[in-house]
Amino acid sequence: MSGGAVAGAETRGHRGRAGVPAPRRAPRTRRERLEARAGWALVSPSIVLVAVFILFPLGFCVYISLTNWPLIGPYHFIGLANYTALPHNSVFLQSIVFTLEYTGIVTIPILVFGYLLAVFVRSNRPGASIFRTCVFLPYIVGLTTLSFLAEVELQPGYGTVNVVLAKLHLASINTIWVQNANLALVAICVLVVWLASGFTMMLLLAGMQGIPEQLYESADVDGATWWEKERMVTIPLLRRSIALSLIISVVGSVLAFNQFYIITDGGPGTSTVSLVMEIYETFNTAMHVGAASAMAVVLVVVVGLITFVQFRILRSDDV
Amino acid sequence: MSEVVAPARRRGERSHRVGGRRRQTGTVFYVTAGCLISAIFVVPLLWEVLRSFEPTQEITSPPSLAIFSHLGIENYRSLLVGSDDVVRNVVNSLVVSLATALLTTVIATLAGYGFGRFRFRGSGVVFAVVLVGFMVPFQAVLTPLFLELHDLHLLNSLVGLWLFYTAFNLPFGIYIMRNTFAQVPDEIVDAARVDGASVLATLTRVLRAIVMPGIATSFLFAFLFAWTEFLGALTFLTSSSVYTLPVALSNVETGTTYGGVNFGYLTAGAVIAMVPCVIVYAALQRFYVRGLLSGAVKG
Numbered sequence: 001m002s003g004g005a006v007a008g009a010e011t012r013g014h015r016g017r018a019g020v021p022a023p024r025r026a027p028r029t030r031r032e033r034l035e036a037r038a039g040w041a042l043v044s045p046s047i048v049l050v051a052v053f054i055l056f057p058l059g060f061c062v063y064i065s066l067t068n069w070p071l072i073g074p075y076h077f078i079g080l081a082n083y084t085a086l087p088h089n090s091v092f093l094q095s096i097v098f099t100l101e102y103t104g105i106v107t108i109p110i111l112v113f114g115y116l117l118a119v120f121v122r123s124n125r126p127g128a129s130i131f132r133t134c135v136f137l138p139y140i141v142g143l144t145t146l147s148f149l150a151e152v153e154l155q156p157g158y159g160t161v162n163v164v165l166a167k168l169h170l171a172s173i174n175t176i177w178v179q180n181a182n183l184a185l186v187a188i189c190v191l192v193v194w195l196a197s198g199f200t201m202m203l204l205l206a207g208m209q210g211i212p213e214q215l216y217e218s219a220d221v222d223g224a225t226w227w228e229k230e231r232m233v234t235i236p237l238l239r240r241s242i243a244l245s246l247i248i249s250v251v252g253s254v255l256a257f258n259q260f261y262i263i264t265d266g267g268p269g270t271s272t273v274s275l276v277m278e279i280y281e282t283f284n285t286a287m288h289v290g291a292a293s294a295m296a297v298v299l300v301v302v303v304g305l306i307t308f309v310q311f312r313i314l315r316s317d318d319v
Numbered sequence: 320m321s322e323v324v325a326p327a328r329r330r331g332e333r334s335h336r337v338g339g340r341r342r343q344t345g346t347v348f349y350v351t352a353g354c355l356i357s358a359i360f361v362v363p364l365l366w367e368v369l370r371s372f373e374p375t376q377e378i379t380s381p382p383s384l385a386i387f388s389h390l391g392i393e394n395y396r397s398l399l400v401g402s403d404d405v406v407r408n409v410v411n412s413l414v415v416s417l418a419t420a421l422l423t424t425v426i427a428t429l430a431g432y433g434f435g436r437f438r439f440r441g442s443g444v445v446f447a448v449v450l451v452g453f454m455v456p457f458q459a460v461l462t463p464l465f466l467e468l469h470d471l472h473l474l475n476s477l478v479g480l481w482l483f484y485t486a487f488n489l490p491f492g493i494y495i496m497r498n499t500f501a502q503v504p505d506e507i508v509d510a511a512r513v514d515g516a517s518v519l520a521t522l523t524r525v526l527r528a529i530v531m532p533g534i535a536t537s538f539l540f541a542f543l544f545a546w547t548e549f550l551g552a553l554t555f556l557t558s559s560s561v562y563t564l565p566v567a568l569s570n571v572e573t574g575t576t577y578g579g580v581n582f583g584y585l586t587a588g589a590v591i592a593m594v595p596c597v598i599v600y601a602a603l604q605r606f607y608v609r610g611l612l613s614g615a616v617k618g
Contacts, residue, residue, distance in 0.1 A: 035437055038518050042433030043445060045426045046489055053464065053486030054452040060463035120356065125349045133604070134357035137364060140600045142547035144565045145592040148572055149367050152582045158381050160366065173381065198360065206611040255458050258549050262569065276458045276550070283462045284554065296459040307454040 058300065065293035082294035091270050092295060095278035102185065102274065103253035109193045110249050111242070114200025119230070121201065122208050132205070136198040143195060147262035150191050154178065154263070161187070181271035184264045188272075192259060196252070200245045207241025208234065240313055247310045251303055275299060364593070371395070371590040375583030394587035397577075405588055407560065408567035412546060413595070415477050415563060419484040420542040423492050426485070427537050428530065431496020432522055436508065446497070453490035457483070461554045468555060475557045483555070484545045492537035495613055499533030500526070535606040536613075542599055546592075564592050 065082050067075045086092055121132040138146060153160040156174040166173035177183045211234065219229045235242070257276040260266060266273035266281070273281070279299065283292035370378060372390040398405050433439075434446050457464075464483065465474065473479030503526060511525040549565040556562055559570070567576070568588045574580035600607065 032438075036439035039433045039437030039439035039442060042437065042518075043430045043442075046430035046449065046493055047445060049426065049482065049486045050449055050452045050489055053483055054455050054460070054490075055448070057460040057463040057467055058455055060467065061460050064463060064466075117356070120353070123349065125346055125353075127350050127353050131353040131357050134361045136360075137597070138360055140543070140596050141364065141593045142543070142596060144547050144549040145568075145589045145596075148568050148585055148589045148592075151572060152370075152378065152586055155379070155582070158379050160370075163381060194360070202608065203611050206608055209612075251456070255456050257458060261550075261553075262572065279459070280461070280550065280554070283465070289462060289466075292462045296462060299459040300455060303456045303459070304454040311450065311453075 061293045061296050061300070064290055065297050067290055069289040069293070071287055071289065078290070082290045083297075085291065086294060086298070089291070091273065092278055092282075094270060095273045095275045098272060099254060099256065099275040102189070102256060103250055105185070105189050106192050106196070106253055107246065107249055109189075110196045110200050111246060113193065113197035114245065115204055115242075117197060117201040118204040118208060119234075122205055132201075136202055138195045139199045139202075143192070144258045144262070146191065146195060147259045150187070150259075151263050154187055178264045179268055181268060184267075184272050188259050188263055191263075192253075192256075196249060200249060203245040203248070204238060204241050207238045211237045243313050244310060247306055247313075251306050254299075254303060254306075367586060368590050371583075371587040373583065373586075375581050378582045378586060394583040395591075398584055398587055398591070405564065405567050405571075405591075408562050408564045409591060411477060411561060412564040412592075415481050415484065416542050416545040416595070418481050419488065419545040420538045422481070422485045423488040423541040424534055424538045427489055427492030427496045428522075428534060430489075430493045431498075431500050431530075431533070432526075434493065434497040435500025436503070446493075449490050449493050452486075453494070457487045458550060461551060465554060474555055475561060477561055480552060480555055480563070483551060484541070484548065488537070488541040488544055491540060491610075495537050495610065496530070496533050498613060499530050503529050532606060532609055535603050536610040539599060539603040539606050540610055543596060546595055546599075564588070568592065 066077055066079060068078050068081075069075045117135055121128050121135065150161075154162070154177045156162060156176045161177075162171065162173045162175050165171040165175070175183070177187045215233045215237075216229060219233055224232065255276055256274045257280065260272050260274045260277055261280075264272040266277055275295070276299070279292050279295045282288050282295060369390075371394055372392065374389060374391065374393050377389050400406075430449075434442060468474040468476075468479045468483070471479070473482070507525060507529065508521065511521040516525065547565065548563075549569070552563045552566045553569065556566055559567070559576070562570070568585060570576045571581060571585045571588055577584055
């Protein structure tokens with residue numbers, strides 16, 4: 001970048017041109033040329049990284065999925081064979097069903113608990129901001145770390161979960177959670193809801209900041225109850241935040257890996273293999289590169305569609 | 320947070336006029352409930368910190384009050400100064416996380432400056448392409464990335480992991496930084512121009528104070544992502560010398576290292592993994608909320 005020469009390049013900032021349509025012509029003046037050059041120079045490092053490590057792998061993934069790619073040796077195009085084989089891959093189908101089941105179980109509790117927690121900590125009473133931080137702490141610590149700890153605490157005979165449940169006469173101290181697909185799913189869902197509710201809380205709290213206080217005051221004047229205020233004021237105005245937190249939580253659940261890999265390793269058998277874990281196993285263990293790529297393309301389409309909706313919601317709010 | 324606090328206080332004062340005692344009872348009730356709710360989220364974490372000071376034979380026997388007399392730093396000593404130590408893994412994780420946060424922040428700041436304040440043909444298209452990057456879950460492209468990194472000789476390398484983490488944190492960072500720059504008042508940029516500052520000089524000197532919150536936000540999110548990321552590191556790293564902490568812990572968990580499963584080590588290692596998250600979050604908390612407000616967050 002030629003430092004001083006570009007001195008006046010940004011005379012016309014983004015805001016100053018608000019409402020002026022972008023020119024659909026080559027830049028004519030010297031200043032416009034310099035501005036364009038500086039702009040490209042600034043964004044190019046990011047373009048290179050995104051292109052090399054996100055977009056190229058994405059295209060490569062589609063390409064590989066159309067071949068019988070071996071780890072060593074030549075490959076051949078086999079058309080859509082990897083895709084047409086997917087409906088006959090029982091573990092893959094099972095992983096999709098399991099991932100959807102898991103997503104279906106955790107999504108609503110995360111939203112409901114997250115919402116109730118947000119309502120609780122949005123108060124100005126003493127301690128509210130401390131409570132906020134406390135509730136958010138498990139999310140900050142992260143699912144990977146907590147999955148390791150959950151693994152320890154779910155051990156039969158001495159894991160804290162079993163010890164506490166046994167003291168409450170709710171379960172045997174020797175419960176082997178990971179030996180039963182349903183028990184394992186229950187344990188992991190409780191862990192995830194506990195962890196993710198704090199995140200939804202923060203997201204909804206951020207949205208609640210945008211609601212004008214006058215609306216609550218006039219509701220007070222009308223003698224509205226707490227629930228009426230939530231139903232008539234908070235929830236309608238929080239629609240965008242609620243939609244976003246739902247999308248983020250659903251995408252996160254669809255991409256679940258750590259908790260299943262660490263706590264159950266997909267077991268017993270393959271009953272708790274999530275979709276991402278099945279892709280990982282297909283590549284890393286079975287080394288079926290083409291099949292793993294075809295599964296990944298399916299995943300990209302699903303997650304891409306959900307995320308696209310997220311951006312449409314963001315966009316519509318800008319107006 | 321202040322916006323939500325200030326008006327609510329007005330409400331509180333009014334009810335104070337109506338009935339001070341009721342308000343006081345309400346506060347007591349609120350704080351009590353808040354402590355109970357917080358306990359649900361914090362006590363398990365504190366319990367694990369306590370557990371990490373128990374020797375393995377205590378962790379693996381039913382807890383009794385006697386355990387508190389056996390607390391010690393054995394696990395930490397074995398983990399941090401043993402022959403098979405995880406110090407290296409902690410350092411690997413720290414280096415990769417800090418490097419990811421730094422590179423993401425620098426590149427996203429430059430790009431945000433370019434997208435937010437410069438007009439050039441194709442800018443909209445390029446920005447849309449960056450947002451496409453946002454829609455690609457990294458979990459889905461690990462297979463092609465594995466082959467690509469292999470050809471680039473970046474497999475089993477912290478540099479490869481660093482570039483991979485940076486790339487996937489960029490779309491969010493750029494989104495944040497573009498919005499930050501777009502909100503800078505024109506007068507400030509114009510004033511810098513009058514003073515004859517170059518493009519980079521304007522960025523570093525004049526805009527620094529204004530764009531600092533955006534920078535802190537993208538730094539925080541990138542750091543937390545890289546520190547806790549597991550699947551990518553598990554896929555791309557194959558020799559124990561380059562393992563990041565989560566991968567090293569998964570080997571402790573499966574008994575690959577330390578000659579068998581050692582839950583004492585695992586618990587202590589997990590507690591070590593918690594520490595940087597808590598510190599970084601505590602230091603940059605308000606920027607986290609800022610990031611959430613942008614709405615373009617990945618779970």
